Amino acid sequence: MACAPKWCPIQDQNRAGGRPPRPNNKGRHTFLTEWPGNCFIHRHNFKRPEPVMPNPVPIPDQTPRLRLRNISKRYPGCLANDAIDLSIAPGEIHALLGENGAGKSTLMKIIYGVTQADSGDVIWQGQRVSLRNPAQARSLGIGMVFQHFSLFETLSVAQNIALAMGAAAGTPKQLEPKIREVSRRYGMALEPERLVHSLSIGERQRVEIIRCLMQDIRLLILDEPTSVLTPQEADDLFITLRRLAAEGCSILFISHKLGEVRALCHSATVLRGGRVAGHCVPAECSDQQLAQLMVGKAATLITDYPKVAGGRVFLDIQGLSWLNPDPFGCSLKNISLEVCSGEIVGVAGVAGNGQDELLALLSGEARLNRNDAATINFAGLPVACLHPDARRRLGLAFVPAERLGHGAVPQLSLADNALLTAFQQGLVSKGMIRRSKVEALAEAIIHRFGVKTPDTRTPAKSLSGGNLQKFILGREILQQPKLLVAAHPTWGVDVGAAATIHRALIALRDAGAAILVISEDLDELFQIADRLGALCGGRLSPLHATVDTRLSDVGGWMAGQFNAPHSPVPATA
Amino acid sequence: MLLSLEPRGQQSRLMLWCSPLLAAVLTLGCGSLLFIALGHDPLLTLHTLLIAPISDWYGVSELLVKALPILLCALGLAVAYQARIWNIGAEGQLLLGALASSALAVSIIDMQSRWALVMILLVGTLAGAAWAGLTAWLRTRFNTNEILTSIMLNYIALNLLLFCVHGPLKDPAGYNFPESAMFGDASRLPLLLKDGRVHAGVYFALLALVAVWVLLQKSFIGFQIKVLGLDKRAAGFVGFREKRLIWLVLLISGGLAGLAGVCEVTGPIGQLVPQVSPGYGYAAITVAFLGRLNPIGILFSSLLMALLYIGGESAQMSMNLPQAITQLFQGMMLFFLLASDVLILYHPRLNLRWTRRATATAVPAGVL
Numbered sequence: 001m002a003c004a005p006k007w008c009p010i011q012d013q014n015r016a017g018g019r020p021p022r023p024n025n026k027g028r029h030t031f032l033t034e035w036p037g038n039c040f041i042h043r044h045n046f047k048r049p050e051p052v053m054p055n056p057v058p059i060p061d062q063t064p065r066l067r068l069r070n071i072s073k074r075y076p077g078c079l080a081n082d083a084i085d086l087s088i089a090p091g092e093i094h095a096l097l098g099e100n101g102a103g104k105s106t107l108m109k110i111i112y113g114v115t116q117a118d119s120g121d122v123i124w125q126g127q128r129v130s131l132r133n134p135a136q137a138r139s140l141g142i143g144m145v146f147q148h149f150s151l152f153e154t155l156s157v158a159q160n161i162a163l164a165m166g167a168a169a170g171t172p173k174q175l176e177p178k179i180r181e182v183s184r185r186y187g188m189a190l191e192p193e194r195l196v197h198s199l200s201i202g203e204r205q206r207v208e209i210i211r212c213l214m215q216d217i218r219l220l221i222l223d224e225p226t227s228v229l230t231p232q233e234a235d236d237l238f239i240t241l242r243r244l245a246a247e248g249c250s251i252l253f254i255s256h257k258l259g260e261v262r263a264l265c266h267s268a269t270v271l272r273g274g275r276v277a278g279h280c281v282p283a284e285c286s287d288q289q290l291a292q293l294m295v296g297k298a299a300t301l302i303t304d305y306p307k308v309a310g311g312r313v314f315l316d317i318q319g320l321s322w323l324n325p326d327p328f329g330c331s332l333k334n335i336s337l338e339v340c341s342g343e344i345v346g347v348a349g350v351a352g353n354g355q356d357e358l359l360a361l362l363s364g365e366a367r368l369n370r371n372d373a374a375t376i377n378f379a380g381l382p383v384a385c386l387h388p389d390a391r392r393r394l395g396l397a398f399v400p401a402e403r404l405g406h407g408a409v410p411q412l413s414l415a416d417n418a419l420l421t422a423f424q425q426g427l428v429s430k431g432m433i434r435r436s437k438v439e440a441l442a443e444a445i446i447h448r449f450g451v452k453t454p455d456t457r458t459p460a461k462s463l464s465g466g467n468l469q470k471f472i473l474g475r476e477i478l479q480q481p482k483l484l485v486a487a488h489p490t491w492g493v494d495v496g497a498a499a500t501i502h503r504a505l506i507a508l509r510d511a512g513a514a515i516l517v518i519s520e521d522l523d524e525l526f527q528i529a530d531r532l533g534a535l536c537g538g539r540l541s542p543l544h545a546t547v548d549t550r551l552s553d554v555g556g557w558m559a560g561q562f563n564a565p566h567s568p569v570p571a572t573a
Numbered sequence: 574m575l576l577s578l579e580p581r582g583q584q585s586r587l588m589l590w591c592s593p594l595l596a597a598v599l600t601l602g603c604g605s606l607l608f609i610a611l612g613h614d615p616l617l618t619l620h621t622l623l624i625a626p627i628s629d630w631y632g633v634s635e636l637l638v639k640a641l642p643i644l645l646c647a648l649g650l651a652v653a654y655q656a657r658i659w660n661i662g663a664e665g666q667l668l669l670g671a672l673a674s675s676a677l678a679v680s681i682i683d684m685q686s687r688w689a690l691v692m693i694l695l696v697g698t699l700a701g702a703a704w705a706g707l708t709a710w711l712r713t714r715f716n717t718n719e720i721l722t723s724i725m726l727n728y729i730a731l732n733l734l735l736f737c738v739h740g741p742l743k744d745p746a747g748y749n750f751p752e753s754a755m756f757g758d759a760s761r762l763p764l765l766l767k768d769g770r771v772h773a774g775v776y777f778a779l780l781a782l783v784a785v786w787v788l789l790q791k792s793f794i795g796f797q798i799k800v801l802g803l804d805k806r807a808a809g810f811v812g813f814r815e816k817r818l819i820w821l822v823l824l825i826s827g828g829l830a831g832l833a834g835v836c837e838v839t840g841p842i843g844q845l846v847p848q849v850s851p852g853y854g855y856a857a858i859t860v861a862f863l864g865r866l867n868p869i870g871i872l873f874s875s876l877l878m879a880l881l882y883i884g885g886e887s888a889q890m891s892m893n894l895p896q897a898i899t900q901l902f903q904g905m906m907l908f909f910l911l912a913s914d915v916l917i918l919y920h921p922r923l924n925l926r927w928t929r930r931a932t933a934t935a936v937p938a939g940v941l
Contacts, residue, residue, distance in 0.1 A: 365809050389812030400810060409804040419796065421811050428793045 063126040065090045065250040066111065066219055071120035073106050080106040081117070082274040088219065093241060093251045095261040095282060098271035099294050099494030104254055107271070108221055111252070112144045113137040143212025144221040149204050151196045158192035161211045168215070182213050186240045201352055202233040209240070220244065221252045226260055227520065230350050231555045238264050258287040270294055291495045305506050307530050307547055310340025314514035315483050316377040322361060322368070330354040332361070335540045339483065344505065344515040345543065346529025348522055348554050354538040355487065355518050362485050363398045364388035378483060393424060395482030399473055399489055403465060407472045410461035414453060417460050418442040418475050425479055441478065449474035450500060466497030473501055483514045490524055502528050522554055536560040578919040585917055592913035600906040607901070613892065621892055622884035622902065634769025638841050640879035642667065642833035642850065644778050646857030647875055648785045649829030651866040653822040655789060657802040660823060662708060662723030663830040664854025665730035666701040670831025671838045672734045673700030675845035678756040678838070679742055689759045694835050701831015702824045704730060709823040713816040727854070738847055753845035762840045774836035781829055786868040798822060830854060863910060881906065
């Protein structure tokens with residue numbers, strides 16, 4: 001490691017900040033500093049971390065807006081939060097980082113009163129409180145924007161906000177000017193009369209945020225807010241958040257995207273395995289350092305893979321149009337796409353721009369008439385009218401976006417889930433399941449792809465997201481596909497598992513398979529895809545080699561500007 | 574909160590076996606209290622209800638006769654319920670099986686060949702399957718709710734049966750009773766015991782038991798059925814054909830119910846009567862769930878249900894217990910069985926003292 005990340009183990013704080021030395025082993029949780037927590041990285045042979053940076057924005061000696069002391073929460077079979085300490089000053093934008101399953105969601109739910117801690121204190125502006133439900137949290141001035149929006153699509157913006165506010169909303173006539181005023185003040189354009197189903201995802205998020213801002217808000221919690229936004233929309237959101245913070249509102253920002261955390265947040269708390277792994281000032285750490293703090297091992301997590309040109313065309317989509325029977329869904333318009341053997345094609349796009357529809361047509365869950373069968377071809381064979389199992393016989397493998405409930409059956413064991421898509425690989429004989437072969441396959445997947453699980457009888461739902469994704473990807477790869485379609489392969493997956501998944505995809509590419517990756521994560525696409533395009537409003541942009549593409553180009557395609565002058569950049573992308 | 578349930582996260586193997594025992598103990602205990610309150614000797618009453626009916630071979634044979642149609646219907650229902658196809662129409666499918674086979678049996682009443690029985694069994698099974706096929710067709714073609722259509726078809730089947738026994742199938746020599754003629758000997762199921770009514774239908778039930786077990790536990794079709802039931806999207810994603818599977822499970826379920834109907838009319842009854850089924854098709858729903866949709870579990874639960882039927886009748890006769898009391902006892906047993914199942918997924922925690930509840934302090938104004 002080149003330089004030590006600027007996390008701040010408690011020992012060094014004490015030395016640097018001149019605070020009283022803390023009692024050694026016993027009082028780990030009883031003593032509190034402004035930077036509470038314990039650093040575990042420190043036990044390894046890294047360089048001695050530097051002294052803590054004072055928080056740049058909040059004034060020292062101010063009562064923290066929120067302080068968590070010793071929060072623990074146990075769920076059956078796991079300790080989700082283990083003695084977590086956290087402190088957020090007024091006007092601070094604080095990032096909560098961590099792998100999946102690190103305990104971020106549990107901690108947020110405790111702060112928002114959705115669930116209660118088993119032990120520990122929540123101290124709100126210097127007073128100990130017990131938050132029993134979200135309504136109480138809201139009355140204290142805590143607001144939360146969930147990753148999955150809770151809006152009624154058939155109601156208007158104002159009606160949705162009125163529902164959340166209850167009696168305080170007043171009549172629509174009184175409420176609408178207030179909504180306009182708030183949206184103007186924070187630079188979030190929003191029309192109160194519009195029906196929610198006609199809003200884009202970014203606009204819906206604004207409704208959620210404005211709903212929180214309508215009351216006197218002092219702490220805003222955002223759960224992965226940028227996962228649904230284009231880069232431009234995310235920048236707009238950051239402007240709003242900075243303005244809010246400048247007014248004294250504290251913000252707790254949960255994100256996987258390390259670049260954003262560095263750009264936006266004043267300070268960060270990193271969770272690992274339910275404990276505080278460390279604190280840092282994100283602006284002074286590299287992605288690599290942050291990632292290591294989250295994962296806790298010094299593996300190479302971000303790699304540059306060589307870009308290649310593919311061989312013969314395997315997947316060939318010609319002028320694919322599809323009218324979505326769902327009036328709120330997206331219809332596909334004249335999509336043409338070629339994926340060659342031995343290359344990875346990446347398709348970017350904000351959710352809801354036709355990804356689900358394209359994926360359904362590729363997997364065979366949605367099918368076209370026999371007459372239109374030639375719009376989708378596998379190695380020259382028309383397949384658009386075939387069922388999924390028939391397509392799989394021709395070499396298709398598929399990793400759907402939703403792991404549980406689509407790619408795997410939650411209640412079934414891993415062995416049964418291996419059988420789910422691999423049943424045409426000699427696992428069934430004369431209508432009977434060959435148990436030993438199924439077990440062997442599941443064992444092989446678990447072994448080859450490092451899936452952490454007690455055994456093959458474990459139900460799929462008890463695996464963490466990353467582990468299950470490794471299992472699903474492994475299941476598809478071990479079928480030796482000629483074409484792999486992967487939707488959001490590392491969505492909600494921790495950094496370590498994401499690196500494993502990327503390596504597996506690259507290895508499959510190098511073994512000669514054609515791979516189509518549909519993802520919202522632009523970093524991921526730039527990292528693994530050889531050619532890139534984007535979906536917008538059911539249309540697909542022309543594809544370009546990744547090395548000739550800049551991030552801003554893709555941003556334009558995602559916004560529908562396919563004709564924007566595309567200037568090749570010399571090999572630096 | 575003094576008593577709270579906490580999810581275990583995983584099924585408890587121990588409770589899987591213990592919960593029926595716990596339920597039995599609770600039922601016996603509460604049942605005794607009930608009988609004491611009514612002024613009956615609890616031990617004697619329980620003996621009359623649960624032990625006396627099967628204390629001799631005749632009783633055992635009666636138990637099997639009673640359990641047979643319930644078991645056949647419940648096995649079929651288990652297949653459908655595994656696919657989350659809620660077939661409530663076993664009763665109607667059973668009645669139609671009985672009706673169609675009786676129509677054939679009456680028309681070949683003089684046939685001496687054993688093929689008569691084979692034909693009758695086949696026709697009854699197919700009729701039951703066809704009746705369920707109606708539900709399947711409505712579901713796959715028009716996406717109607719199979720619960721509603723199968724229930725409504727029950728009433729249609731019952732009225733068809735009543736129409737036939739009062740009309741076309743009525744025995745001309747039957748003194749105008751609404752009954753068909755007695756079937757010929759060649760169309761009756763052979764008896765297994767000299768002094769009991771138990772008949773060869775037991776073999777069919779055992780065969781069905783093994784077949785359903787193999788289907789659900791070992792075969793790939795069974796796997797597809799389970800996946801469809803647990804997760805429709807996953808089934809579509811890998812190309813299991815939803816409509817075909819719906820047809821299949823409903824045909825199996827209807828066929829077995831139809832077979833149960835044939836076994837009733839060609840076995841213990843010997844003719845078509847309006848009261849072919851005292852609600853076997855409905856009892857089978859309870860039995861299927863009580864057996865946790867597992868063929869072996871269903872075998873035991875159908876025997877238990879049959880025992881409760883018979884014990885209730887004999888308690889009415891010998892102890893003068895009102896029927897409502899025996900039904901109450903049955904209900905109690907089912908209630909405790911299902912309630913104890915909660916312990917498989919949850920474990921109770923007893924808090925002896927009230928947990929401290931710090932109240933939220935209001936935020937003083939001006940802190941901000």
